[in-house]
Amino acid sequence: MPYDPSAFPPFAVTVDLVVLTVRGHALCALVVRRGESPYRGRWALPGGFVRIDEDLEAAAARELAEETGLHAQGSDEPHGGVHLEQLATYGDPRRDPRMRVVSVAYLVLAPDLPTPTAGGDAHSVRWAPVDTLVAAGDEHGGEGKRPDPLAFDHGRILADGVERARSKIEYxxxxxxxxxxxxxxxxxxxxxxxxxxxxxxxxxxxxxxxxxxxxxxxxxxxxxxxxxxxxxxxxxxxxxxxxxxxxxxxx
Amino acid sequence: MPYDPSAFPPFAVTVDLVVLTVRGHALCALVVRRGESPYRGRWALPGGFVRIDEDLEAAAARELAEETGLHAQGSDEPHGGVHLEQLATYGDPRRDPRMRVVSVAYLVLAPDLPTPTAGGDAHSVRWAPVDTLVAAGDEHGGEGKRPDPLAFDHGRILADGVERARSKIEYxxxxxxxxxxxxxxxxxxxxxxxxxxxxxxxxxxxxxxxxxxxxxxxxxxxxxxxxxxxxxxxxxxxxxxxxxxxxxxxx
DNA sequence: CCAATAGTGTCTTTGAGACAATATACA
DNA sequence: TGTATATTGTCTCAAAGACACTATTGG
Structure with a gap:
């Protein structure tokens, strides 16, 4: 594989964030309302494009800060911030109707915070109980009913994040x-x-x-x-x- | 984020395979010798570019078949093939000196098979005991000595795959x-x-x-x-x- | 006082770990 | 016969689950 920029197909790479918290008696996820097509007006996970010189985890931390004001605990901030870890990568060729997008999902666990939204390019941000976003027993597209399905494949990504959190607090x-x-x-x-x-x-x-x-x-x-x-x-x-x-x- | 092809930076997306098996008294990984620069002559994990219309897991299964002749168990082959699951994604901006490459790593667990190599574009393929590739206690770049370090960040990827296998057979x-x-x-x-x-x-x-x-x-x-x-x-x-x-x- | 939550103790059962003993092949 | 591995059984100890009981606040 010699170096030839035209030899490899061009992909867009994004990060999507599954931000979970416990509010009252519900496990909640952070969702943003889409202001653009496709899926305009639908709720989606926060996220965005990875910059060309940016590490994946750095992109996730940047998007987290931009959309929520939360700071992840990283190399420079070992204990102050919230937990951030890579979840999985989603790359179905038809997951985004505009172009070929590979999205690296990150899982964020945060304490219950007073105000979820902290400005940024998202018009609307809210904490939503996860069982209003993914129906129980519907982890991978099963028989349950989703009252308000998330944009793209974000319902699947959220379900995977919730399952990761559920199993990881065990051990x-x-x-x-x-x-x-x-x-x-x-x-x-x-x-x-x-x-x-x-x-x-x-x-x-x-x-x-x-x-x-x-x-x-x-x-x-x-x-x-x-x-x-x-x-x-x-x-x-x-x-x-x-x-x-x-x-x-x-x- | 309106649709504008020039608005997103172009990435190359590859899959890398951590193929593990148990041979005799050693856990072994499949490695291929690189015939091209960079890291020419060094051992590396098998893998390759994802095609523009190809799902990530399909790309992993295709590379697996091309380089080893093994068939993964997928939707069409529920029980016949070897186990294949997504491991993690590696996207450090400098992990490939030629260009920006994001690699989605997959973990393959296979029984001990008579002949590891099954032709393809790899000049040389072999099973190598993992402790000759990643020194014990050197999972994430520690103090151990690597006798023959793998190309790129493949030592790190292999260590992550081995750790995944070790923990996953527990539960x-x-x-x-x-x-x-x-x-x-x-x-x-x-x-x-x-x-x-x-x-x-x-x-x-x-x-x-x-x-x-x-x-x-x-x-x-x-x-x-x-x-x-x-x-x-x-x-x-x-x-x-x-x-x-x-x-x-x-x- | 009652209601609510925090914390301790006790009993039973399950299962892990150590290890004796037996079973059945091959040389 | 001896050696190797398979399989069953038995004992002990640690820990999970059920649950009685006490402690300390506020109303």
Whole structure:
């Protein structure tokens, strides 16, 4: 394969973002309303073109900042920002009717933040519960009904991101990425309950997470923001892999 | 973003293949010797350009067939071929000195086959033990020494593929992808031992895999190809996720 | 007082890990 | 016979799940 610019077909490369957070009792995704054709007026995942001299992850972090004001934790910002990881790449030749576009999707996990939108080129931004965007049991285009399907193949991308988040909080400490810097065991438990859509025993959960080495570090403070008896505050510990893992209840 | 072909920067998109198999007592990867500059004469992962009307996975399956003669199991071939799944996408602006190339890597798991090379445009193809290509503990550019570094960032891609295989056989039935259609419990155990680089207790392993529902289906036949008492032959069961998972010994 | 949440303790069951013992081939 | 591998069984310990009970706030 000698170097000949005309020898390779030209592709456009974009990044799309699956930005998830836990709001109230729902797992929510960030969606933007499209102002242009195709899919004008439909909701879509935030994203945009990768620049010619830009790394893929840098493009994802830039789009995230432009459309939400969130800053990803990267090499320059090891702990301050939200979690960002590559999800998968989507390149069906007909996924964009205009041209051949390969999109590298990234998954972002963020704590519940006061205002989702932070300006940019998106006319409208909102947090939408994921089960209003992808019907349950419809992960890969099944039988469920989608009330308001996302543009392009973004429904599929979102479903893949949600599935990644659901499985990854099992064996990693990633659930803390949905929490503020200091949080209680009850708040962490609510993250698991909302993401998995199950109820967990508060007593067993407490024993489990406080007994897993490196998962939680007590800060010494307490809070009563959940009501009831004051709860200890924790920060995320250094551990990234949980051993033993959290077990998702079956069926 | 209106449609304007000059508005987006042109990228080349390729697929690279991490093809793994278990040969003897080593986990091996398929590598091809480069006949062209850059990295002429160096070993590299098989791969090539994605065609303008070709799906990414189709491009990966095509390159796999062209360079190895292996057929992936896809929509048209649900059970006959080898396992193929998307691994990750690599798009550092300087990963190819000639031009901006985004490469979508795919992971292929194959049983030990008689002849690795099946013709094509690769001058030289071989199975190489992965620990001769990526030094242990050197998964992401650490302190180990690489005897013969792969071209481009293929060492990194291979390390990511090996790590994916190592973690995925824990909680899925994917280890059977390294086995022939009919295999014994001892052969399956050797897959785990080679991929993880550990020794497993044959008795506990036998009890575990035969007790996991849907993992193994006895065919009724037996074989003595491993020596010793004849062993039952099994096929892979329908289960894809193992519950409970296989546990990788720690430390 | 009651309601709500936090946190501890206790019991049962499941399963992993260690390892003895038996089964059945080949040399 | 000995050696190699397969397969079953048994014991112990760790951890998950169910759930009683206590602790500490606010109304």
């Amino acid at each position: 990693s400490s990633l659930a803390t990425a949905f929490c503020p810097p200091e949080f209680t065991v009850g708040e962490l438990r609510r993250v698991y309950e909302v993401v998995w859509g199950v109820a967990l025993d508060p007593r067993n959960f407490h024993r489990k997470v406080t007994g897993t080495p490196g998962f939680l570090v007590p800060t010494g403070g307490t809070t009563t923001r959940q009501g009831g008896r004051p709860a200890q505050l924790f920060r995320a510990g250094g551990a990234t892999l949980l051993n033993p893992p959290m077990l998702r209840p079956e069926i | 899925s039935s994917l280890a059977t992808a390294f086995c022939p259609p009919e295999f014994t419990v001892g052969e399956l155990r050797r897959v785990y031992e080679v991929v993880w680089g550990v020794a497993l207790d044959p008795r506990n392993f036998h009890r575990k895999v035969t007790g996991t529902p849907g993992f193994l289906v006895p065919t009724g036949g037996t074989t003595t190809r491993q020596g010793g008492r004849p062993a039952q032959l099994f096929r892979a069961g329908g289960a894809t996720l193992l519950n409970p998972p296989m546990l990788r010994p720690e430390i």
